Amino acid sequence: MSTGTKQAEHGGTVCAVRDLIKTYPATRGRRGAARTPAVRANDGITLDVHRGEIFGLLGPNGAGKSTLVRQLTGLLRPDSGSVHVLGHDVARHPERAARLLGYLGQESTALDEMTVALAVETTGRLRGLGPGEARAERDAVLAELALDALADRPLKKLSGGQRRLACFATVLTGDRPLLVLDEPTTGMDPVARRAVWAAVDRRRAERGATVLLVTHNVLEAETVLDRVAVIDRGKVIACDTPGGLKERVSDEVRLDLVWRDRPPLDVPEVAALESAAHVAGRRWTLRLPADRARAAVADVTSGAAFAALDDFTLATPSLEDVYLALGGRAEGLVKA
Amino acid sequence: MSGVSAQAVAGAAAADGRARPGAAPDAPDREVWPAPLAPRARLLPALGAVYRAQLSRARVARIPLLFVATFQSVGIMVLMRGVADGPAEARAVVAGSSVLVVAFVALNLLAQYFGQLRAGGGLDHYATLPVPPAAVVLGAAAAYASFTVPGTVVTAVIGCLLFQLPMAHLWVLAAVLPLAGAALAGLGAFLGLLAPRQELATLCGQLGMSAALLLGVLPAERLPAVLDLARDLLPSTYGVEALIRTFDADPDWLAVAADLGVCAGVGLLSLTAATWAFRRAATR
Numbered sequence: 055m056s057t058g059t060k061q062a063e064h065g066g067t068v069c070a071v072r073d074l075i076k077t078y079p080a081t082r083g084r085r086g087a088a089r090t091p092a093v094r095a096n097d098g099i100t101l102d103v104h105r106g107e108i109f110g111l112l113g114p115n116g117a118g119k120s121t122l123v124r125q126l127t128g129l130l131r132p133d134s135g136s137v138h139v140l141g142h143d144v145a146r147h148p149e150r151a152a153r154l155l156g157y158l159g160q161e162s163t164a165l166d167e168m169t170v171a172l173a174v175e176t177t178g179r180l181r182g183l184g185p186g187e188a189r190a191e192r193d194a195v196l197a198e199l200a201l202d203a204l205a206d207r208p209l210k211k212l213s214g215g216q217r218r219l220a221c222f223a224t225v226l227t228g229d230r231p232l233l234v235l236d237e238p239t240t241g242m243d244p245v246a247r248r249a250v251w252a253a254v255d256r257r258r259a260e261r262g263a264t265v266l267l268v269t270h271n272v273l274e275a276e277t278v279l280d281r282v283a284v285i286d287r288g289k290v291i292a293c294d295t296p297g298g299l300k301e302r303v304s305d306e307v308r309l310d311l312v313w314r315d316r317p318p319l320d321v322p323e324v325a326a327l328e329s330a331a332h333v334a335g336r337r338w339t340l341r342l343p344a345d346r347a348r349a350a351v352a353d354v355t356s357g358a359a360f361a362a363l364d365d366f367t368l369a370t371p372s373l374e375d376v377y378l379a380l381g382g383r384a385e386g387l388v389k390a
Numbered sequence: 391m392s393g394v395s396a397q398a399v400a401g402a403a404a405a406d407g408r409a410r411p412g413a414a415p416d417a418p419d420r421e422v423w424p425a426p427l428a429p430r431a432r433l434l435p436a437l438g439a440v441y442r443a444q445l446s447r448a449r450v451a452r453i454p455l456l457f458v459a460t461f462q463s464v465g466i467m468v469l470m471r472g473v474a475d476g477p478a479e480a481r482a483v484v485a486g487s488s489v490l491v492v493a494f495v496a497l498n499l500l501a502q503y504f505g506q507l508r509a510g511g512g513l514d515h516y517a518t519l520p521v522p523p524a525a526v527v528l529g530a531a532a533a534y535a536s537f538t539v540p541g542t543v544v545t546a547v548i549g550c551l552l553f554q555l556p557m558a559h560l561w562v563l564a565a566v567l568p569l570a571g572a573a574l575a576g577l578g579a580f581l582g583l584l585a586p587r588q589e590l591a592t593l594c595g596q597l598g599m600s601a602a603l604l605l606g607v608l609p610a611e612r613l614p615a616v617l618d619l620a621r622d623l624l625p626s627t628y629g630v631e632a633l634i635r636t637f638d639a640d641p642d643w644l645a646v647a648a649d650l651g652v653c654a655g656v657g658l659l660s661l662t663a664a665t666w667a668f669r670r671a672a673t674r
Binding site: 131140141155156157159160163165168173179181185228230 | 423424425427428429430431432440506507510511512513514515517518519520525672673
């Protein structure tokens with residue numbers, strides 16, 4: 055009810071970013087250190103995040119995702135453009151962001167030497183909760199994420215994934231309508247990942263919470279995101295549902311060929327494929343129209359080519375294929 | 391058909407136009423846009439929470455360093471025992487060594503802590519919470535000043551025993567510790583937050599502590615004029631002076647209060663500066 059009303063009235067826009075530009079200035083070189091030129095990390099970014107959705111920013115490292123969220127969270131001032139969060143101009147009033155959203159950054163330095171329980175409780179207190187409320191939320195969040203057993207361990211004694219989960223727990227305190235998560239599941243095992251997405255879903259279903267997620271993990275993007283903005287070199291190169299994005303390259307399929315030793319280039323059909331292949335060691339990756347892919351599979355699964363073939367897969371396009379088709383650099387993307 | 395709830399009506403009213411005043415005065419989820427801001431954390435509760443969290447960090451990370459601080463001061467007193475040949479020297483050594491513990495922990499370690507926090511992106515955590523910067527700085531400074539309590543007391547007592555000084559007025563430590571602690575912790579936090587690189591923060595903290603060591607432990611009369619000026623500029627000096635005065639049988643309490651007043655003033659200034667530096671470092 056509430057969600058529908060808000061969407062009708064405000065277009066349901068939780069984050070509205072317009073023409074956002076942020077350039078990091080050049081640094082002077084010291085002796086032994088190279089001079090780095092100015093970097094335009096965000097180059098005219100415009101996007102809307104709607105209430106109740108899990109919106110993703112997908113791109114390789116260095117694409118400008120973190121720079122964008124740092125401006126949404128009030129940590130960084132844009133050079134130009136506007137950022138509105140739940141109707142507040144956070145470019146002009148960055149201090150308001152802390153009262154609107156919960157932010158999970160990439161670092162845990164501030165919490166490392168605290169126990170998990172104290173880190174969560176203290177964060178709750180610093181979000182304005184009373185002592186009793188903070189303790190109650192601490193207990194509830196630790197139970198929800200199955201962190202009870204680790205409650206009395208200092209964060210820095212935990213594994214990377216456990217530490218990440220503990221930091222995620224701190225973000226959940228104080229009931230914020232918007233959660234901004236910068237690569238939340240890095241290093242987590244599948245159980246912890248499921249706990250994260252279950253907690254996110256619960257907040258979305260019960261309170262209409264919105265999630266802005268930074269990721270370079272293609273599989274995660276396909277499974278959890280409602281919509282995704284694909285970012286490359288500081289620009290949004292596409293923004294749609296994962297399915298909508300994949301439809302753009304739906305006439306193509308991906309064919310992966312893994313050769314036993316070296317590719318049998320003396321087979322003319324194989325030699326013809328080489329020019330279209332992205333070669334990584336023994337692996338060839340080809341993006342082909344469906345009929346050509348079928349023909350290629352027929353070619354390599356017979357005769358001399360088949361003898362040299364170790365493995366092959368034929369798959370419908372993933373977001374990674376979309377990313378490549380849109381002209382992005384795929385090197386920094388992760389598929390796990 | 392007849393069971394249309396008040397909420398549904400309110401929602402429809404809001405949906406087909408801007409929320410009309412009086413259309414549904416008691417609707418629980420009436421629209422507010424921009425969305426209401428969550429409350430800020432108030433200064434004192436937030437300060438308390440930071441203080442408590444910082445104290446718990448000590449258990450994990452700082453206790454060995456507290457031992458180092460105490461051993462260092464006790465060691466200096468033992469060394470100086472052969473050199474300090476008069477009552478004035480003895481007082482200077484004991485007072486200087488005691489306040490040195492404060493300088494080591496509050497100035498040096500706090501500068502390193504904030505330098506590390508800034509370099510490691512840890513300030514983002516606090517900057518994205520609705521907490522007054524003063525609460526973070528004061529909470530951390532108060533915690534580091536508290537870490538110095540056992541070391542300072544132990545050093546002062548051992549010093550009094552070593553040099554046969556009266557312990558009657560050692561209670562003045564209860565005022566010297568928080569005030570010198572505030573001045574030095576503020577300075578440490580300021581240096582740590584201002585230093586553009588972590589190594590510089592560490593360097594500043596070490597230099598500050600070395601200054602407190604040299605200028606505090608050595609009797610003032612033996613220093614060259616230039617160092618005498620530096621001694622006057624160092625806030626820990628006034629804590630040392632206050633402590634020296636209380637070794638008299640009948641201390642000049644007015645002078646003690648004046649010395650402690652300087653500590654308090656410097657503490658206020660340096661903590662204000664540190665809060666400014668925090669805000670500056672957190673939102674680059």
